[in-house]
Amino acid sequence: MTRPTGNTRLKAARLAAGYRSQQDLVDALASRGVTVGIRQVRRWESDNPPLPYPDVRQALTEILGQDIEQLGFTPTAGTGSDLPAAASALPPLNRGPVRTPNAIQPSSAGTDYLSVTRAHRRLYWTVAPATLHPAVSAHAALGEALLPSTAGLTRRAVAAALAESWLLAGRIEFFDLREPARAQETWVRALQAAGGADDALLGSAVLAHMAFVPGWAGDRPAAAERMIAARTYARRSSASAEFLAWLDAVEAECETRCGDTRTALNLIAHGEDVLAAGGEHSSPEWMDWFSPVRLAAFKGNTQLTAGHLPQARETLLRVLDELPADADKQRTVVLGDLAAVEAADGHPATAAEYAVRALELLETHWYATGLERVRGVRRALAQWQHEQCVRDLDDRLYGWGAVVSALAM
Known part of the structure; x- marks a missing residue:
């Protein structure tokens, strides 16, 4: 029998909003003048959560950033989505086909839905993001619509692919x-x-990605909190050595962005040791964004930030040589970091050459993170801005096709 998982939607939204315990959520509601006990929160996170009263519903949606249905509650007849009575009394507008519930999906629905998810995963490395993103989002919306019409193993399969x-x-x-x-x-x-799929490893991957947001903004406590959660979820699953090393790499990048390169280099060294030791578990098929050479790319960037220029140059040149042919997005970042090394070492011509190579790749493999690296290099070359090599870089960086993207970031 499948064990109950409770209202995972509410729990996931609570954790994502930074309320690590049910008591934290009670306190957050109290700060808005809504008094509930922890026992009530437990009921909301149970398998059959009762619908909160209207004032509580409003407070929950405001502090968790999701509507009541997305939080796992089912409005009863007459509650709707808390619309004003006058609005809910209006007759439906005739704007297209009547929306009817999906029929109960067959067991093949999980496999069919996953096949498109897999295709999008592979296309990510070659298709322009502005082209691929609408398709991925539409596919996710389809999964959200299908999920209520599935059950058992099919439901878990669809939820995991979603x-x-x-x-x-x-x-x-x-x-x-x-x-x-x-x-x-x-x-x-x-x-x-x-959470709906009860997939702790996938949850760990999502939480680690969420750490990038505060990490890149320099908010170390928030990034650390998400990494603690990611490692907690990883311990509940059969995480591979590669996955654990990736967690080290993510945390290292966050520490680098927050100014602690010593801790970051220690984390990367630990990740290298984990990869060298190996493990009994294999990585999930969806984890196609990490490998030993990509860990080395993290290392090179941290060495650069720490001012270890000879080591950074050696690391990044090795990465550039070992990256697979389909890694042009990552290649733009490595070229940008190599350019930054040369700029910091007083070699403007070499720095500009690497930056131009990155821009050439960005014309066919757009990657905002890569452009961000190139723009950082151009700022570092300010003292040589009248030299021809830097002017040539400016001509490439601020061409008609690139200037809007460059200045919008």
Whole structure:
């Protein structure tokens, strides 16, 4: 028999909003003048959660950023979505086909839905993000609509694939489009779907991605909190050595962005040891964004930030040589970091050369994170801005096709 998982949607939204315990949620509601006990919160997070009173519903949706249905509650007849009575009394507008519930889905629905999710995962490395993102988001919306019409193992399969789709949508928003606030909201939905699938490893992956948002903003406590949660979920699952090393890499990048390169280098060294030791578990198929060479790319960036220029140059050149052919997005980042090394070491011509190579790749493999690296290099070259090599870089960076993207970030 499948064990009950409770109202995972509410629990996931609570954790994502930073309320680590049920008591934290009680306190947050109290700060808004709503008094409930922890026993009531337990009932809300049970398998059959009672619908909160209207004032409590409003407070919950405000502090958790989700509507009442997304939080796992089912409005009773007459409650609707808390619309004013006059609005709910209006007759429905005739704007298209009548929306009817989906029929109960067959067991093949999980496999069929996952097949498209897998295709999107592979297409991510070659399709322009602005082209792929609408398709991934639409597929996730389909999964949300299908989920209520599934049960048992089929429901878990659809929920897991849905979590992966939302995770990918968030990755595009954060890394490719540089929309961190939007990515944060998307990853909350991914975490809720992972909870519906009772997939702790997928939940760990989502939580670790969520750490990037505060980490890149320099908010170390918030990033650390999400990493603690990610590691907790990883301990509940059969995490591979590669997955555990990736957690070290994510935390290392957050520490680097927050100014603690010593801790970051220690984390990367630990990740290298974990990979060298190996393990009995294999990585999940959806984890296609990490490998030993990508851990080395994290290391090179941290060495650069720490001012260890010879070591950073050696690491990044090795990464550039070992990256697979389909890793052009990552290649733009590595070229940007190599350019930054040369700029910091007083070699403007070499720095500009690497930056131009990155821009050439960005013309066919757009990656906002890569452009962010190039723009950082250009700022570092300010003292040589009248030299021809830097002017050539400016011509490439601020061409008609690139200037809007460059200045919008």
